[in-house]
Amino acid sequence: MDLFEILFTASFWVAAIRIASPLIFATMGELICERAGVLNLGIEGIMVAGAFAGWVTVYAGGDLWTGVVVAALTGAAFGLVHATLTVPFGLSQHVVGIGITLLASSLTYFTYRIVLPEVSSPPRIEPFRNWAVPYLSDIPLIGPALFDQTPLTYLAFVTVAVVAWVLYRTPLGLAVRAAGENPSAVEAQGLSVTGIRMGAVMVGSALMAVGGTFLTMSAFNSFFFEMVNGRGWICIALVVFGSWRPGKALVGALLFAAFDAYQIRLQQVAGGIVPYQVFLMMPYLLSIAALVLVARRASYPKALMIPYQKGER
């Protein structure tokens, strides 16, 4: 198969959208947190916890959508811990974030061992099935990619639209954007910076967890260790790539996913000649290059990572 022929196969585009879905959820989550002024480095661990929480709910006999809700609540709970430490207590967002990542992933593995002490191969669940949109899914090439996916993928795209609407069209979004830029402007208008920031971190963390659970309930059908594999960190880069804007971040997630899907296929084409690790590296190298080009001009939220203390000069 030729290098360019890959781009004209439906399976490539289907894979790209599937790979993008968890990134989209988690990137929107991180974006909400950062827009309110809080860097959430707990993302990687929260995705692990979300992946497990959703999966184990279904494994224990729960409905698939119940699993998604449980995952979101788990994420929100970790978000609450993160927000309590970083917002009212004003602790370092870096340290707390890394701490949350370690805590959430360790707790997850611990719980996994407690719940399933004797399994060697991970048990499976019945994941979300594809839901093809009539007629639209018959469009060649992009039809299957956009209109023959699982409901969670559709939900990812809906999430982007909702986040963009809330941020730019509602009083709530206005308050979130102001809280990340100049919290004293929020306070001077009689709103609670603490409330807005904590709420944003909790909602953002819930979205990260849903991103995680996409992996166990839509992409795969079981939970195993290390399955999140750095996707959280990629999402942090995607937020920067997207200049803290939902639409641009979505483009970033799709680009990254497309590179990833492409390199998997390239391995099969050129794998004999070039070591496969080079292909694995490719999406990351390209993201760094894209970040350098795009992020230099990005205007970041001015109060990002700065704790707000009321009445301080």
Next chain:
Amino acid sequence: MGNDMARRAQTVLRLAGITKRFGALIANDAIDLDLKRGEIVALLGENGAGKTTLMNILFGHYVADEGTIEALGKPLRPGDPHAALAAGIGMVHQHFTLADNLTVLENIALGTQSIWSPRLDRTSARTRISKLSAEFGLAIDPSRPVSELAVGERQRVEILKALYRDARILILDEPTAVLTPGETEALFATLKLLVAQGLSIIFISHKLKEVMAVADRVVVLRGGRLAGERRTAETTRQELAALMVGQEVSLPKAASRTPGPVILELRSVSTAGASGTQIRDVSLQLHGGVITGIAGVSGNGQAALAGLLSGVLSPRSGQLLIGGGAPPGWSPRTALDRGIARIPEDRHAVGSVADMSVTENVIAERYRNGDFSRYGMIDWAAARKFAERLIADYDVKCPSPETRIRLLSGGNMQKLILGRALDPDPVVILANQPTRGLDIGAVAYVHARLIEARDRGAAVLLISEDLDEVLSLSDRIHVIADGALSRSFARGEKSVGELGEMMAGHGLEAA
């Protein structure tokens, strides 16, 4: 008419016995203040007199330790900006509280609609903003991003924010500090329109001229206490100034003394720094016991001259001589070792480390020497003692040596920097804009200390954009223009007009 008088006399705001302490410092001591309908009251006081603290209490940013506040006859819940807003109090802060990433409209509308409403109502917000800006002469395009606005325009947005919320009481904290004279006049016109509509205004300032121009009544604060209250129609600037500082202020006019020997000399020095106007072919002699003033318009090479003397810049050509010899390896450290004391132009960015304590800041130039360190360890006991001594000697108002220096007012910070510079008895003092942004009392203090140092025999180089300051302090005067320095003139040799022409770059060589 009688009815109108009664309405005018109505008290809209009453502060009673407000006391606020920060550690050992009493920022407000039992302050009473009444504000009537349709009245502009000026709150006058020096930096650090407690004006801003009082207003922050009123607006709910701080909670008072004692005292009560009543707005429109109802008690105001302390510590809650939302309660202040709901009671019709609007505040225009000295440092604007605007979010740069939002538009004018978004900044004004922020927090005015229920946060859970599904949609921000831009149309009605725009209509209302246009109406208000037309009514009060606050021209602004609501759709512009705040990041693009000039300072005067940002202030208009702040005022509109308050009016949009139907504020009946408007507090303006040092509103003219950042404005050009034209913008100031426009602001005053707006304020008059506002009080004509029945609003009441508290105008915080330390500028006597403006207070006399705009206020009906003046309340003077000094050292956290109420120093007096006057109607502007029945007082004078002199009386207010005396109330404000507590004693008659007179600028020092110390007579020149016989010049000592040349301590520092520049011979045809040019610099090549990375930014700003560089100095070229500058020759200068600093004598002991002489204040040498450099007059000039900002940006004409003052920064390069100061950088050169403080060791940040090295001469590209020409010679720098101290005590007759050229010091090897010119650096800030050499400059300090050779006894050059520096009072930097920007006390926040260069003169201090904002988040470090007073103690840490005052030993910043000397922590290496034997007074404050032994075997490579800092002797904190000695450092603290030194800080305490400077605080006492230089009359610095601060709660303790552990206080972070950013919490000090500008005048107090400058006094500490002055103390740090003058305490080791330097032979050369580089005073770059030493009184910028300070109030009258602090200015007089800094001047007195510089004259004292001169009388001890130090060579003082005073760089200032304030020609009055240069004229009143300097024994010799140079003019700097476009990086070149004039010859030196004795005090009184050139008229203000002649100096002004030279500052504009005319006739520097000819003079």
